[in-house]
Amino acid sequence: MEKENIAVGLDIGTTKIVAMIGKKNEYGKMEILGIGKAKSLGVHRGVVNNITQTIQSIQQAVQDAETSSGMQIDEVVVGIAGQHIRSLQHSDYITRSDSDEVIDDDDIERLCNQVHKLVMLPGEEIIHVLPQDYKVDGQAEITEPIGMYGGRLEANFHVVVGQVSSIRNIGRCVKSAGLELSGITLEPLASANAVLSQEEKEAGVALIDIGGGTTDLAIFKDGIIRHTAVIPFGGNVITEDIKEGCSIIEKQAELLKIKFGSAWPGENKDNEIVSIPGLRGREPKEITLKNLSKIIHARAVEIIEQVYLEIKNYGHEEQKKKLIAGIVLTGGGAQLQHLKQLVEYITGMDTRIGFPNEHLAGGDSNKEITSPMYATAVGLVLNSLQSKEKKTNANRAMATFDNSQEATATEEMETSEEDVATQTEEKTEKRKGFFDRWAEKFKEFLDNAE
Template sequence: METHDYSVGLDIGTTKIVAIVGRKNAHGKIEVLGVGKAKSLGVHKGIVNNISQTISSIKAAISEAEKSSGVPIHRVTVGIAGKHIRSLQHSDYIMRENPDKYITDEDIEILKDQVKKLVMLPGEEIIHVLPQEYKVDSEGEIQEPIGMHGKRLEANFHVVVGQMGSIRNIARCVREAGLEMEALTLEPLASSEAVLTTEEKEAGVAIVDIGGGTTDIAIFKDNIIRHTCVIPYGGGIITDDIKEGCSIIEKHAEQLKVKFGSAVPDLEKDSTFVTIPGLHGRPDKEISLKSLASIINARVEEILEMVNTELKAYGAYEQKRKLIAGIVLTGGGSNLKNLRQLANYVTGFDARIGFANEYIANDKNQYLKSPEFATSIGLLMESLKIHDKKPVEKPVEEPKVIEVPQAENTVEEVKTEEQEITQHIEEVKKNKPTFGQSILEKVKKFFEEVE
């Protein structure tokens, strides 16, 4: 099987690292070839804080995925989250040299590259430049300008920005695990790819992905991404609260949350207790399910209030921006009993749990139905999209890939030898018709003389 026949999504989460290998079948659905899952040890609140542990966790997930799929893994599409992520709106335009020629993908790429040169705060870097509506000459609210004629091409952009250090750390972990990073994708965008329908994005919807360390939000309206953000709290902090509130060890707190936890205390009986074994000969502990639900409820309400703040920041309660499709809850944290009802109550929007398996063709045992796989399946879909584009646009794409490192240094760190050779050829064309090697030597000589 050739490399471009299959794709890999790698979700580097706070609690787990998941690698999913898949390809598209004849009907355009995804056929999952293998899944690898490992405990994530070096990530805190979506940010890598221990390089060597993260590398070994990635290696463990990848080797399990390779075994179960029977294919070697070299390139991966990786997700990014963490509290350092922020988004902003920006408008920009280009004047086209030849308005008689119709607008192509190339014009849009030129416009995007211009936005990528935006000056950010020190230590920040642009991760995504997502066009919203376009304007051609004086005609506004255009969703798809390709094929139109015009001199001035303008667009509103949703720009996602992250800390350079965090991006570098992820890139380094992936590289040291012996992999090449083909793309870096914001995790809520990947999750929305896997669990949202086009109708929901059109009507207005917020995806709330409750992970172990972060809660990621993406809001869509009129099929356009409107708002993204990352809240630095997730299921892990609920476990911590149970651990402290019930004075038990973390392993037991996690089991309690998963098996008996509920987000609404009023729906639990006073008389139901669960017994936790005592440590080293100490007496067993009796914990009431109602008091367990009270502990969980306090923290979940806090997280949902933060979600509400983000919905208000977007303007979800205004008539024009109303989210008709409400909220879609996904991620491992959305498995919590009665969470949907609490989300309805706190936000006032209808909520549903988002499962990622509707795009999967071969999930007969429903293993991938769990919402915790939403991000990794979304990353796999993103990777398949990249591969779909490549064969058609290869001659046009290569020079474009070379321009990206100026704005996104992560790509530069994970550049293939083939791209480096192409870059030298490009430089040769621009400068002198000599070999790339001699140009490099001249540059070296020049710097030595300057010193």
């Protein structure tokens, strides 16, 4: 099977590590060939804090994916999140030497590379440079400058920055697990690719990805990424609160949250009680579902308010920046009952749960994969396949260009050969004429001498 058409995404999360193998089918949809999942040990709030445990978890997830697909995994695209991620806006420009030539990919690459050289705070590194809109010779609001004429090319950029040490630690874990790192993608961007439609990105939408350790935000407007943020807490803090509030162990708290948890306290009646077995022969604990949802509600409100603050920082109340498509919730935390209603209540914005089936090929095997908790992994595979496609197309274009150059050169050579042949013939004719004339004159001379 061709390796070019296959991509592997590795989602290193706080609660789970997922390895997913996918390929594009003939209809342009993505087929999942294999998936592996392992409990994430050694990652806290999206940041690796125990290298050995993380390597083991990665190896287990990759092994599972290899077993389920019957393929060998060599290189992966990894998602990055964590509280060290920040983003900033930046404008830059280049002056083109020849304004009579049209703007091409090389010019845009040169401009992006210039932004990559920005001086960051000590210990920080640029992860993504995302162009938002361009200006050509002062003409603003250009989304696609390729093919235009101009001397000065400007752009506004959304720059995503992370800590060098955190990025290196992820790289080290991947390499030590026997894999090659083919790229790093910001997790909210990957999730957005998996669950948002192009119409939503155009209309304006805020994607909230609630993971175990972090809650990621990505805001799109006019089809362009406008704002990203990582909030340093997610579903795990809710579990922690249940554990403390009900005096039970973490495993039980997690189960309680998944099976009976609700973000809206009004839903439960006072007499609804769940019994939890005690430890080592101790008395079982009885917990009212009303109390459970009160604990969850308090923490869920805190997370949503933090995210809403980021949406306000972006300035969504301005007419130009309005988010018409509202909010899309995804990630494992989005499965919490009545969370959608709570988000709508707090923000006053339309909300839906995002499932990563937008780009997936149909089939019964995908039922588990279309869960919001796999949004990041699906997005990573998609991103990787898209960038591979771009590279292949670029290489094809180059090959076509080279071939046409070669053909032109061959034609030129053939033409020049023909010219040479004609010139030689002409020279021969000339030479022949000269000899003939000379022979005739010599003959005449001899005749006269007689």
